[in-house]
Amino acid sequence: MVVDDHPMWRDSVARDLEEARYEVVATTGEGRQALRIAAAVRPDVVILDLRLPDLSGVEVARGLAACLPAPRVLVLSASAEQEDVLEAVKAGASGYLVKSASREEFLDAVRRTAEGEPVFTPGLAGLVLGEYRRLAVQTSPDDDGPRLTDRETEVLRLVAKGLSYKQIAERLVLSHRTVQNHVQNTLNKLQLHNRVDLVRYAIERGLDEG
Amino acid sequence: MGRSIEMPFWRAITVYRVASLAYAALVLAGAGGYQRPVIGWLVIGVMALWTAATAFAYSVARSRTLLVIDMLVTLGCLLASPYVQGADAGPAGVMPVPATWIGGPVLAWAVYGGRRAGVLAAVLLSVADLWLRGARGFDLSVPLNGAVLLILAGAVVGHVARLTEQAEERLQRAVELEAAGRERQRLARGIHDSVLQVLALVQRRGLEIGGEAAELGRLAGEQEAALREMVRGEPVVPGYEGAGLVDVGALLRRHGSTAVTVSTPATPVLLPAGRAREVAAAVGAALDNVRRHCGEDTRAWVLAEEGPGSVTVTIRDDGPGIPAGRLAEAEAEGRLGVAQSIRGRVAGLGGTACFISVPGQGTEVELTVPTAG
Numbered sequence: 001m002v003v004d005d006h007p008m009w010r011d012s013v014a015r016d017l018e019e020a021r022y023e024v025v026a027t028t029g030e031g032r033q034a035l036r037i038a039a040a041v042r043p044d045v046v047i048l049d050l051r052l053p054d055l056s057g058v059e060v061a062r063g064l065a066a067c068l069p070a071p072r073v074l075v076l077s078a079s080a081e082q083e084d085v086l087e088a089v090k091a092g093a094s095g096y097l098v099k100s101a102s103r104e105e106f107l108d109a110v111r112r113t114a115e116g117e118p119v120f121t122p123g124l125a126g127l128v129l130g131e132y133r134r135l136a137v138q139t140s141p142d143d144d145g146p147r148l149t150d151r152e153t154e155v156l157r158l159v160a161k162g163l164s165y166k167q168i169a170e171r172l173v174l175s176h177r178t179v180q181n182h183v184q185n186t187l188n189k190l191q192l193h194n195r196v197d198l199v200r201y202a203i204e205r206g207l208d209e210g
Numbered sequence: 211m212g213r214s215i216e217m218p219f220w221r222a223i224t225v226y227r228v229a230s231l232a233y234a235a236l237v238l239a240g241a242g243g244y245q246r247p248v249i250g251w252l253v254i255g256v257m258a259l260w261t262a263a264t265a266f267a268y269s270v271a272r273s274r275t276l277l278v279i280d281m282l283v284t285l286g287c288l289l290a291s292p293y294v295q296g297a298d299a300g301p302a303g304v305m306p307v308p309a310t311w312i313g314g315p316v317l318a319w320a321v322y323g324g325r326r327a328g329v330l331a332a333v334l335l336s337v338a339d340l341w342l343r344g345a346r347g348f349d350l351s352v353p354l355n356g357a358v359l360l361i362l363a364g365a366v367v368g369h370v371a372r373l374t375e376q377a378e379e380r381l382q383r384a385v386e387l388e389a390a391g392r393e394r395q396r397l398a399r400g401i402h403d404s405v406l407q408v409l410a411l412v413q414r415r416g417l418e419i420g421g422e423a424a425e426l427g428r429l430a431g432e433q434e435a436a437l438r439e440m441v442r443g444e445p446v447v448p449g450y451e452g453a454g455l456v457d458v459g460a461l462l463r464r465h466g467s468t469a470v471t472v473s474t475p476a477t478p479v480l481l482p483a484g485r486a487r488e489v490a491a492a493v494g495a496a497l498d499n500v501r502r503h504c505g506e507d508t509r510a511w512v513l514a515e516e517g518p519g520s521v522t523v524t525i526r527d528d529g530p531g532i533p534a535g536r537l538a539e540a541e542a543e544g545r546l547g548v549a550q551s552i553r554g555r556v557a558g559l560g561g562t563a564c565f566i567s568v569p570g571q572g573t574e575v576e577l578t579v580p581t582a583g
Binding site: 006008012051078082083085086098099100102103121122123124125126127129130131133134138154157160161162167168171181 | 222278280403404406407408410411413414415418431434435448459468471472473475476477482508509511513514515516518524526528545568570571
């Protein structure tokens with residue numbers, strides 16, 4: 001399913017996907033409609049632009065994460081603010097690609113998203129590293145906030161510096177699979193923390209109102 | 211003049227009229243031996259009515275007609291004085307019945323019409339006043355104090371009223387400009403976004419088609435990166451302008467292009483403006499070096515991280531790498547090139563620069579700079 005408010009882009013992306021033998025179940029340019037359609041057609045993967053006319057991309061990502069089963073979300077955006085990208089990823093998107101990426105990069109990202117593997121561009125790795133740093137500074141040492149292990153930090157920094165998983169595996173003398181797991185963990189911890197935070201917030205609000 | 215600014219003036223004039231009316235009543239009560247005190251109280255009554263009328267009229271509808279009537283009523287009250295005072299009236303200096311109340315229309319004319327109108331009203335009333343006091347042949351021996359003060363009040367109040375009016379107009383224009391600017395920015399964001407989308411699309415399709423189209427695609431890609439950075443805006447972070455702190459991340463993102471990927475945290479990486487510029491310049495030097503030695507098509511990655519008390523920026527390229535010892539060799543031979551411009555800048559900030567080259571994985575330059583010097 002393709003969600004993008006720019007018709008030319010929507011068609012272009014859908015065509016690329018169909019040529020690569022993916023089934024495009026729906027295309028739309030509006031956030032609310034996207035959530036309604038996604039609930040009905042249950043796509044495996046949603047290609048999401050963060051700039052939509054009605055809802056923000058972050059809100060759509062949050063809404064999609066609440067679907068059962070939740071589709072995997074790949075953010076594909078042109079001028080998205082860094083904060084929006086980070087929020088979308090925390091809300092459950094598992095990858096981010098700029099629109100200037102080539103068709104091969106895009107199709108590779110879709111394939112990995114479909115397989116449940118996060119798509120970590122160097123830019124996203126930089127954002128995630130920054131977010132862990134922010135959380136570490138903000139919370140007290142005995143708090144249960146998410147932390148990166150030294151190894152995870154090391155892997156994430158190498159991703160941010162543009163190394164491929166293969167190169168990282170060579171440099172750190174790890175298996176390709178282990179590198180993937182480390183990257184996956186950094187994202188899972190952040191998304192879990194985000195969900196826990198939301199639940200905590202909801203409970204506090206609920207108790208106050210009750 | 212804008213209503214909001216003008217209203218305090220009219221309220222002040224009303225206060226003045228009420229106060230001087232009370233004073234005129236006191237003077238009349240205290241004076242003995244007037245020929246017709248009843249007419250005197252009648253005049254005070256007219257003054258009181260007119261004070262109430264103007265308080266209302268000037269707050270609702272101000273016009274030339276109202277100003278002229280105001281002047282005529284005041285002149286009437288003034289000229290009635292000799293009938294009230296009889297023998298007491300004259301050059302002896304006894305105050306006419308309305309006393310200081312005649313200042314009311316002078317202030318009103320000044321606020322409505324500016325300096326000239328204020329002076330004109332003051333002159334009219336002064337002439338009437340002097341004439342009353344027996345200066346029928348314009349005898350200059352009669353004290354002119356009152357007249358001079360009245361004219362001065364007309365001029366000064368008129369001037370101040372004009373200044374206030376201009377200030378109000380300027381403020382209004384500034385507010386309008388600001389609103390227009392905000393609206394333009396909002397529109398620009400939308401337009402930029404769709405331009406970005408089209409440029410990215412041209413780049414993508416162009417590269418797929420190949421040939422001349424690929425060249426067009428590449429150009430579109432460069433413009434897209436430039437525009438994207440422009441849309442992201444200034445490195446000055448709202449709320450930190452005063453502290454002289456800027457976001458190094460935003461400065462570094464300007465280096466981004468199709469060949470250079472810049473990764474930063476989502477939150478601003480703050481450094482004092484001078485240090486931030488030095489860091490950005492060092493990164494620029496490192497990227498120039500990559501282009502010079504490894505070719506235009508070499509890809510490069512810039513990563514900015516914030517540590518406790520320091521900022522670390524790493525520049526990596528996927529070029530052939532520097533053979534071990536080459537850099538130290540070059541430094542020893544005095545051919546400093548890279549090392550000098552980068553190390554020098556960073557050392558000047560109290561930081562360190564560290565070069566790593568892994569065979570097959572390009573070269574990394576890691577710059578660590580303390581946030582405060």
